[in-house]
Amino acid sequence: MSYSNISQMNFELSQEQAQFLDRVDGACRSVRAHEEESYLAEKLNDQVVPAFSKIGMLGCPVSKKYGGLGLDMLTYALAIERIGREGSSLRTFFSVHISIGQLVLQGWASEEQKKQYLPPAARGDSIMAFALTEPAAGSDPASMTTTFAEEGDSYVLKGRKHWIGNGTFAGVMTAYAKDPSTGRVSAFIVERGSPGLRTEEMKNKVGLLTVKNAEVHFDNCRIPKKNLLGKKGQGLSIAYSALIDGRLSVAAGAVGVMEDCLAECTEYAKSREQHGAPLAKKQLVQEHIARMAVDIQSSRWLTYRAAAARQKLHEYVEQLKQEQRGNEGWLDELGRGNKEYSALRAEADMLAAVAKFHASNRSFECASRSVQVFGSAGYRKTARVARHFLDTRATTIYEGANEVLELKIASGVLGDQYAAY
Numbered sequence: 324m325s326y327s328n329i330s331q332m333n334f335e336l337s338q339e340q341a342q343f344l345d346r347v348d349g350a351c352r353s354v355r356a357h358e359e360e361s362y363l364a365e366k367l368n369d370q371v372v373p374a375f376s377k378i379g380m381l382g383c384p385v386s387k388k389y390g391g392l393g394l395d396m397l398t399y400a401l402a403i404e405r406i407g408r409e410g411s412s413l414r415t416f417f418s419v420h421i422s423i424g425q426l427v428l429q430g431w432a433s434e435e436q437k438k439q440y441l442p443p444a445a446r447g448d449s450i451m452a453f454a455l456t457e458p459a460a461g462s463d464p465a466s467m468t469t470t471f472a473e474e475g476d477s478y479v480l481k482g483r484k485h486w487i488g489n490g491t492f493a494g495v496m497t498a499y500a501k502d503p504s505t506g507r508v509s510a511f512i513v514e515r516g517s518p519g520l521r522t523e524e525m526k527n528k529v530g531l532l533t534v535k536n537a538e539v540h541f542d543n544c545r546i547p548k549k550n551l552l553g554k555k556g557q558g559l560s561i562a563y564s565a566l567i568d569g570r571l572s573v574a575a576g577a578v579g580v581m582e583d584c585l586a587e588c589t590e591y592a593k594s595r596e597q598h599g600a601p602l603a604k605k606q607l608v609q610e611h612i613a614r615m616a617v618d619i620q621s622s623r624w625l626t627y628r629a630a631a632a633r634q635k636l637h638e639y640v641e642q643l644k645q646e647q648r649g650n651e652g653w654l655d656e657l658g659r660g661n662k663e664y665s666a667l668r669a670e671a672d673m674l675a676a677v678a679k680f681h682a683s684n685r686s687f688e689c690a691s692r693s694v695q696v697f698g699s700a701g702y703r704k705t706a707r708v709a710r711h712f713l714d715t716r717a718t719t720i721y722e723g724a725n726e727v728l729e730l731k732i733a734s735g736v737l738g739d740q741y742a743a744y
């Protein structure tokens with residue numbers, strides 16, 4: 324880790340950041356009532372795409388060249404933090420569509436693929452999904468059984484993925500499949516309507532009730548050869564790079580959740596009286612409030628630090644792409660094991676894992692404390708704190724279950740030869 328500029332730490336928002344966050348705040352408020360109704364009805368909130376596309380949020384960190392706003396990763400994290408205050412259900416839609424959706428294409432797709440897929444996604448005309456997990460391959464994606472074969476001008480995918488966020492309606496998804504002859508995984512861009520692609524909604528979830536998760540069936544699904552993403556055999560590296568962005572967005576969203584929990588609890592504890600005084604006067608209630616305030620601070624700064632590392636990685640990759648004049652040269656350079664890229668990626672990877680592990684654990688505990696502060700008033704899904712409690716449960720599981728992240732963090736410290744998985 325390099326802290327060469329540590330003495331120049333600046334905690335002020337830039338004018339551009341503040342103005343953009345104001346617009347995000349407005350969009351969040353405009354969909355709030357419908358988000359609650361949709362949550363209770365377990366339906367997609369159909370106001371989200373129109374409200375957020377108006378302010379450019381659907382392509383926030385995507386380069387202007389491909390229809391996005393071209394904002395940096397820290398500003399994106401700040402926007403996700405604000406959205407997180409509305410709930411992890413709303414925030415998950417953005418994490419999937421942007422962090423493990425568009426940013427994967429921005430990082431790895433050819434110029435032609437980026438021009439084809441990113442502008443409609445950034446506008447919100449085509450929503451994105453990320454299909455990695457399978458029923459028998461969760462924490463260990465390398466053990467996936469979805470396969471691909473080459474047939475003439477096509478790749479033919481065979482297998483099943485599950486829990487795929489936005490999967491019931493996404494126009495485009497990245498999907499990961501193995502070459503049975505080499506055991507190596509490749510990444511593909513799969514469009515809705517591809518022959519042999521079928522999606523089915525997964526029901527009876529515990530929380531995240533405005534997110535639509537799908538089982539995705541590749542029944543000899545045929546896609547054109549030009550839809551290979553990156554180079555053949557790079558699939559796991561692509562998927563793991565996507566998870567850096569996914570984890571960062573979970574961490575940022577978790578900070579927002581905790582801010583909302585604290586705001587809700589502060590207001591409630593001041594207004595609710597028991598034993599002749601407001602709950603806010605009771606020392607044991609104050610312990611909940613103090614712990615939440617500490618959790619917000621620790622999670623927030625880990626997240627911002629991770630976002631800065633991710634931005635540095637992004638800038639290096641963009642510079643390398645320019646020097647190599649095009650994507651192919653960059654991919655070849657990676658194949659040769661570029662040391663600077665490896666170091667920057669390892670740092671971004673580690674810091675995102677630390678931030679996600681910490682912030683998701685803390686936010687689940689904050690949400691649970693909030694329900695406790697509200698008592699029975701917090702035990703109905705109509706209460707924001709109840710929804711945070713149900714939704715944060717998933718954040719310690721997805722984008723790398725927290726036990727697996729602990730092992731990853733430990734091997735980052737001890738060295739790969741001590742990897743425990």
Ligand SMILES: Cc1cc2nc3c(=O)[nH]c(=O)nc-3n(C[C@H](O)[C@H](O)[C@H](O)COP(=O)(O)OP(=O)(O)OC[C@H]3O[C@@H](n4cnc5c(N)ncnc54)[C@H](O)[C@@H]3O)c2cc1C
Nearest residue numbers: 453454455456461462486487488717721722724726727744
């Ligand atoms: C709401 C939700 C949304 C999701 N969205 C997506 C999506 O959009 N796209 C996608 O591809 N996937 C998605 N997933 C899948 C998610 O990434 C996986 O659930 C996650 O990777 C864990 O895999 P698993 O559920 O199969 O659990 P398992 O891998 O079976 O793990 C079960 C438990 O064992 C622990 N464990 C596993 N291996 C080890 C080990 N070596 N040492 C110690 N403990 C271990 C885990 O930490 C966990 O606690 C989603 C999941 C959920 C719940």
